[in-house]
Amino acid sequence: MSRDIWDPAAYARFADERSRPFFELMARVGADRPDYVVDAGCGSGELTVELARRWPEATVEGFDSSPAMIKQARELGARPGFEVADVTRWRPDRPVDVIVSNAVLQWVPTHRDVIEHWVEALSPGGWLAFQVPGNFDAPSHRLIRELCASPAWSDRLGDFDRGAPVGGPVDYLDLMVGFGCRADTWETTYTHVLRGENAVLDWISGTALRPVFDRLGPDEGGRFAAELAGPLAEAYPSREYGTPFPFRRIFVVAQN
Ligand SMILES: C[S@@+](CC[C@H](N)C(=O)[O-])C[C@H]1O[C@@H](n2cnc3c(N)ncnc32)[C@H](O)[C@@H]1O
Structure with a gap:
């Protein structure tokens, strides 16, 4: 991404829901005593710290x-x-024993090339583990696409369709086996229970809406979000205990 569209505070609001897939991903990585571990697209680093905790003797970056x-x-x-x-440009200066990338590659249209580079960067027996959201057909994403294409916004956001850049578990299994790895791929749909009045809007404000906000600026971005709030609330009815928010994620763990 050329500009910095990330806001660590907005992203941190749902730390628990976002870290659970990371731990479920890492539970399938069997590296015993890796020497060099890299977290690619580490965000604000809290989960990188977990890697350092798991492998105290490793160099973790x-x-x-x-x-x-x-x-x-x-x-x-x-x-x-x-x-x-x-x-897309990062190249390690020595073989890496574990490369982890949590919730990053969905932002990278050329991510299959990136994965190939990562496999090449692994040490013999090294591990690659990544996780991406597989929710591009979910109502939240569909409603963003529909609003972008509506007459009120299409002049500025009409080209704003990121499509479905990620594959499913079988696509990634084919890919990793094609690169000569042993691989384990799967998907999980979590049912997050979100709190607050505009819970789903708050959630997507930290991720899927960042590029829209970046393009529109704060005033118009706020107007766009306000227009999205009603349809989102309708698509995700709230209960007394909160708003159930199904969220599908794709997991890939491969060993060189
Ligand atoms: C959803 S956050 C995930 C952060 C962290 N891995 C976690 O699980 O908390 C996505 C991160 O990917 C980063 N990102 C997006 N495109 C990237 C790229 N091309 N190269 C490196 N990082 C990228 C963003 O800056 C952001 O911090």
Whole structure:
């Protein structure tokens, strides 16, 4: 991404829901004593710290293309190390034992090429683990697309259809086996229970709506969000206990 569209505070609001898939992903990575571990697209770094905790003797590094995220991550302390870099250009200077990428590759249209580079960067027996949302057909994304294409917004957002850039578990199984890896791929649909009046809008404001806000600026971005609130509330009816929000995610763990 050329500009920094990320807001660490907006993203942090749902830390629990977002970290659970990370732990479920990492539970399938069997690396015992890796020497070099990289978190690609580490965001604000809290989960990179979990990697450092799991493998205290390893060199653990996180990188992200967002300077705002890396600034926040560096405040966590000296270990792990963090740097600004883009997944499409990042190349390690030595073989990596574990590459982890949680909820990043859906932003990268050329991510299949990136995955190929990562497999090449692995040490013999090294692990690659990534997780991407598979919810591009969900009502939340469909409603964003419909509003972008509506007469009120199509002049500025008409070209704004990111399609479905990620594959399903079988696509990634084919891909990883094609690269010569052993692979385990699966999907899980979580039912998150979101709180607050505009719970789903708050959720997507931290991720899927970032590029829209970036393009529109704060005033018009706010207007766009306000127009989305009604249809979202209708698509995701709230209960007394909160708003159930189904969220499908795709998991890939591969060993070189
Ligand atoms: C949904 S957040 C996930 C952050 C972290 N992995 C986590 O699980 O909390 C997506 C992250 O991907 C980063 N990102 C998006 N495109 C990227 C790219 N081309 N290169 C590196 N990082 C990228 C964003 O800056 C953002 O921090």
